[in-house]
Amino acid sequence: MRGLTDLLMGARLAFAGGRDGWTRTVLTAIGVGIGVAMLLLAAAVPAALDARTARGDARDPRGGQELAAGPATLLVAGADTEFRGVPVRGVVLRPEGLRAPVPPGLAALPRAGEVAVSPALRDVLESGDGPLFAPRLGGARVVGTIADEGLAGPRELAFYLGSDTLSGERAKRVDGFGTSVPSEGFGPVLMLLVVIIFVVLLLPIAVFLGAAVRFGGERRDRRMAAFRLVGADRRTTRRIAAGEAAAAALLGVAVGGVLFALGRQLVPLVTLWDLSVFAADVRPGRTAVLVITLAVPALAVVVSMVALRGVVFEPLGVVRRATGARRRLWWRLILPLLGLALLFPLFGNVRTATADSRYQVAAGAVLLLIGAVTLLPWLIDLVVRRMRGGAVPWQLAVRRLQVDSATSARLVNGIAVAVAGTIGLQMLFAGVQNEYRHDTGADPGRARAYVHVPPAGGIDAVARLAATPGVTRASGTLQADATPAGTPDRIVEVYIGDCAALAELAYVDGCGDGDVFVSNEEVAVGDRLSFGAQGPQWTVPVAARRVQVRLDPVGWTRRGVLATPAALDAGRLGPLTAGVYVRTDSTDPDAIERVRNAAAAVTPLAYVSEVSETEEARRFTNIRRGLYIGAVVTLLLVGASLLVGVLEQLRERRRLLAMLVAVGTRRGTLAWSVVWQTVVPVLLGLVLAVGFGLALGAALLRMVSVTISVSWDVVGLSVALAAAVMAAVTLLSLPPLWRLMRPDGLRTE
Amino acid sequence: MSGRAERALLVADDLRKSFGATPALDGASMEVDAGEVVAVMGPSGSGKSTLLHCLAGIVPPDSGRVCYDGREVSRMGDAERSALRRSQFGFVFQFGQLVPELTCLENVALPLRLERTRRRVAERRAAEWLERLEVGDVAAKRPGEVSGGQGQRVAVARALVTAPKVIFADEPTGALDSRGGERVMRLLTAAARETRAAVVLVTHEARVAAYSDREVVVRDGRTRDLARAAS
Numbered sequence: 015m016r017g018l019t020d021l022l023m024g025a026r027l028a029f030a031g032g033r034d035g036w037t038r039t040v041l042t043a044i045g046v047g048i049g050v051a052m053l054l055l056a057a058a059v060p061a062a063l064d065a066r067t068a069r070g071d072a073r074d075p076r077g078g079q080e081l082a083a084g085p086a087t088l089l090v091a092g093a094d095t096e097f098r099g100v101p102v103r104g105v106v107l108r109p110e111g112l113r114a115p116v117p118p119g120l121a122a123l124p125r126a127g128e129v130a131v132s133p134a135l136r137d138v139l140e141s142g143d144g145p146l147f148a149p150r151l152g153g154a155r156v157v158g159t160i161a162d163e164g165l166a167g168p169r170e171l172a173f174y175l176g177s178d179t180l181s182g183e184r185a186k187r188v189d190g191f192g193t194s195v196p197s198e199g200f201g202p203v204l205m206l207l208v209v210i211i212f213v214v215l216l217l218p219i220a221v222f223l224g225a226a227v228r229f230g231g232e233r234r235d236r237r238m239a240a241f242r243l244v245g246a247d248r249r250t251t252r253r254i255a256a257g258e259a260a261a262a263a264l265l266g267v268a269v270g271g272v273l274f275a276l277g278r279q280l281v282p283l284v285t286l287w288d289l290s291v292f293a294a295d296v297r298p299g300r301t302a303v304l305v306i307t308l309a310v311p312a313l314a315v316v317v318s319m320v321a322l323r324g325v326v327f328e329p330l331g332v333v334r335r336a337t338g339a340r341r342r343l344w345w346r347l348i349l350p351l352l353g354l355a356l357l358f359p360l361f362g363n364v365r366t367a368t369a370d371s372r373y374q375v376a377a378g379a380v381l382l383l384i385g386a387v388t389l390l391p392w393l394i395d396l397v398v399r400r401m402r403g404g405a406v407p408w409q410l411a412v413r414r415l416q417v418d419s420a421t422s423a424r425l426v427n428g429i430a431v432a433v434a435g436t437i438g439l440q441m442l443f444a445g446v447q448n449e450y451r452h453d454t455g456a457d458p459g460r461a462r463a464y465v466h467v468p469p470a471g472g473i474d475a476v477a478r479l480a481a482t483p484g485v486t487r488a489s490g491t492l493q494a495d496a497t498p499a500g501t502p503d504r505i506v507e508v509y510i511g512d513c514a515a516l517a518e519l520a521y522v523d524g525c526g527d528g529d530v531f532v533s534n535e536e537v538a539v540g541d542r543l544s545f546g547a548q549g550p551q552w553t554v555p556v557a558a559r560r561v562q563v564r565l566d567p568v569g570w571t572r573r574g575v576l577a578t579p580a581a582l583d584a585g586r587l588g589p590l591t592a593g594v595y596v597r598t599d600s601t602d603p604d605a606i607e608r609v610r611n612a613a614a615a616v617t618p619l620a621y622v623s624e625v626s627e628t629e630e631a632r633r634f635t636n637i638r639r640g641l642y643i644g645a646v647v648t649l650l651l652v653g654a655s656l657l658v659g660v661l662e663q664l665r666e667r668r669r670l671l672a673m674l675v676a677v678g679t680r681r682g683t684l685a686w687s688v689v690w691q692t693v694v695p696v697l698l699g700l701v702l703a704v705g706f707g708l709a710l711g712a713a714l715l716r717m718v719s720v721t722i723s724v725s726w727d728v729v730g731l732s733v734a735l736a737a738a739v740m741a742a743v744t745l746l747s748l749p750p751l752w753r754l755m756r757p758d759g760l761r762t763e
Numbered sequence: 764m765s766g767r768a769e770r771a772l773l774v775a776d777d778l779r780k781s782f783g784a785t786p787a788l789d790g791a792s793m794e795v796d797a798g799e800v801v802a803v804m805g806p807s808g809s810g811k812s813t814l815l816h817c818l819a820g821i822v823p824p825d826s827g828r829v830c831y832d833g834r835e836v837s838r839m840g841d842a843e844r845s846a847l848r849r850s851q852f853g854f855v856f857q858f859g860q861l862v863p864e865l866t867c868l869e870n871v872a873l874p875l876r877l878e879r880t881r882r883r884v885a886e887r888r889a890a891e892w893l894e895r896l897e898v899g900d901v902a903a904k905r906p907g908e909v910s911g912g913q914g915q916r917v918a919v920a921r922a923l924v925t926a927p928k929v930i931f932a933d934e935p936t937g938a939l940d941s942r943g944g945e946r947v948m949r950l951l952t953a954a955a956r957e958t959r960a961a962v963v964l965v966t967h968e969a970r971v972a973a974y975s976d977r978e979v980v981v982r983d984g985r986t987r988d989l990a991r992a993a994s
């Protein structure tokens with residue numbers, strides 16, 4: 015009962031003390047709140063991904079070859095495209111009966127000449143960019159909006175286009191929507207990446223929380239001293255301190271909940287790397303919420319208790335920090351060494367290990383990175399201990415660091431851990447990316463895009479694309495599959511195009527209209543080719559020349575029979591597929607969009623792909639996308655939290671600042687002292703961050719058996735970004751510093 | 764303005780200052796001659812600290828004027844007032860207000876260093892003042908490691924080290940016992956008289972005011988000049 019009374023008294027203290035007390039508590043609550051909001055956001059990620067996957071599965075067409083056309087079937091064909099680099103999901107629909115299934119998010123199927131669009135695509139169509147995209151819908155009238163349940167995210171660009179010409183050959187027949195494709199899993203290396211990403215993104219938040227619960231700590235210590243002086247025993251004082259710390263932290267949890275709830279509403283407005291999320295999907299699990307709600311106040315109490323050990327109470331209310339003892343190195347090394355010890359058994363084993371090593375990896379990485387936090391105060395001490403002299407701002411800063419390096423280190427810890435983690439993670443990414451990325455063999459110098467036009471309209475495609483504004487060259491072939499007589503199981507590809515187009519597929523020197531070339535060893539002159547079971551036949555002329563195949567601009571090898579139009583009349587072969595290589599004016603950014611429009615005008619099922627030298631595995635790309643999003647959010651958090659921390663430190667010293675200004679100290683002198691006081695720990699923190707980052711990266715690369723190599727560009731970029739954040743925070747802290755330096759701050763004396 | 768006011772080193776004339784709706788000064792006036800020790804007395808909340816802050820150019824009055832050596836302080840810009848405080852004035856506050864992370868020697872040398880005096884020179888002069896104020900033994904200690912009385916004498920040394928023309932002392936003995944307070948006052952006034960520095964001494968204690976040449980009483984933001992004490 016007595017204990018409860020003490021705790022409640024401490025809680026009351028957190029909210030007593032007038033404006034000063036309130037400000038202190040509010041700053042703590044904001045700091046803790048930011049951290050809590052981030053933890054809740056991280057806890058909501060799995061649910062958000064699940065919801066996204068579930069909606070994706072639910073809209074997947076269900077059916078296949080075995081289905082016969084009926085009153086409840088629907089023909090579905092993909093018409094995916096891109097707009098200004100953003101993917102657009104396009105689906106062409108044709109109902110085969112009155113009971114044809116309707117995809118999720120649609121009230122009814124659009125009829126021919128009608129289209130239903132996502133809200134984001136509707137925005138595009140209604141914006142100034144609308145005319146650049148509208149041709150892709152073939153003049154269809156927008157008759158509906160796709161509801162949330164039919165979209166992966168709120169900013170997804172998507173459309174369902176009605177058709178009355180879609181045929182079974184070029185579409186999938188379905189009788190419903192909703193599939194459940196089992197996840198292909200991440201595999202050991204990708205799983206390692208995901209685990210490390212979570213560690214790297216969440217650890218700075220945890221470190222910051224540890225700092226935030228100490229906001230106002232000096233004044234709190236003084237109050238505790240006062241309690242001791244009026245007779246409170248050590249245990250009572252600790253309980254009161256615990257109550258006060260827990261109350262402020264609980265308020266922080268509430269603030270975090272509010273920030274999370276507000277931020278959640280803003281989530282749909284933000285699209286990062288093509289990913290947008292519905293507010294309703296951002297939903298942390300109950301267990302996670304419970305753990306965060308209990309763990310944060312508990313952390314506040316523990317940190318407060320540990321800090322109180324360094325305080326001694328003396329007569330007349332004077333509190334002195336128990337300083338003087340040199341910081342010891344040995345225990346600061348234990349944690350990172352323990353981390354390495356946990357990671358060491360996994361060296362070379364991660365790919366083959368059967369046991370789940372996720373927790374071991376996470377624990378090892380956390381402990382290793384924590385080394386940057388435990389070592390920083392020691393390093394600051396070591397470096398500044400012997401510093402003497404210098405200009406007044408430098409002297410003030412160095413002396414401050416000599417007296418209390420821990421407070422400054424606390425501010426920098428978060429950013430040091432973030433940089434260390436980023437360096438380690440980027441080393442792992444760089445080390446394994448070759449496994450997930452391959453050269454396509456494509457040559458973007460020869461073509462900007464490849465347009466695949468399915469049968470019907472293929473013949474017109476080249477001319478239409480060539481006439482598109484911004485296109486400097488379009489060369490294409492019509493493509494048909496043929497079977498040589500006597501070998502019905504063999505397929506020979508036949509390409510019909512002018513000499514320039516054929517030259518993209520093979521070395522056709524001295525080509526003239528009427529020539530035929532053979533680049534497939536299995537085809538000989540005189541072979542009789544059939545185009546379809548009952549289709550026309552054609553004999554490879556005796557004059558056909560054998561030529562060496564050449565990688566086309568996309569990087570593909572297209573072996574077969576290459577015929578010029580005068581040698582083989584494409585018109586008599588029926589509808590043919592066309593493949594067109596398009597070069598565009600590099601100074602016209604919209605040329606590619608017009609190419610897509612021209613292709614869609616030929617048929618909505620035409621597919622335009624931009625030529626790229628490399629291609630990356632989708633999961634790897636997604637994970638990296640997740641990292642970038644997380645890194646942006648973490649960087650913003652670290653910046654915001656740093657600012658709150660710096661302001662808190664300044665506030666604690668406002669009387670002193672006011673006094674110094676009162677005695678005539680130039681404001682610039684004090685501003686520079688604040689800058690130096692930040693710069694020195696930041697530089698030392700970054701030195702440690704680079705060291706620990708390289709150590710983590712080396713350990714991770716050893717785990718996946720990849721040669722250790724360091725991308726100094728990435729290290730430099732990480733350090734520069736962190737330095738930029740610190741510089742921004744320092745600049746942002748100067749206006750409040752100016753206000754705090756008003757000499758009338760002395761008035762409260 | 765009277766003839767005496769014209770001769771005075773520091774003059775406050777009809778000062779008014781409010782903090783929000785609360786008036787702190789309501790037509791306060793006073794003069795301080797060179798080398799004179801003036802005690803500003805009054806009960807808590809009477810406005811005496813505000814009067815000191817206005818006189819020293821720390822806060823500008825809402826109306827009225829403050830003149831130092833013929834120059835109107837209340838019309839000066841912030842940078843000019845800062846320079847004046849740095850070069851002509853010295854300050855002693857109730858709790859010393861020393862910079863906790865600097866040693867006592869560095870604290871005393873600080874005003875000189877702010878005036879761009881070389882560190883060695885500044886610290887030599889600081890050491891001399893610490894000796895004169897009988898705290899030379901705490902030079903290497905930080906403020907947290909010395910007693911309240913010692914800290915206050917270090918603060919007095921800091922106020923005197925630039926050879927100011929005026930020393931502003933706001934309850935300089937408020938945190939000290941009577942013996943410690945008297946020692947600080949004795950040293951402060953002796954050093955001020957020796958250097959011909961005027962002292963504006965805010966206090967509510969008669970025994971502290973007894974060290975002054977003259978008393979000005981502040982009540983409800985207004986001043987009343989009392990007769991000069993017999994010296």
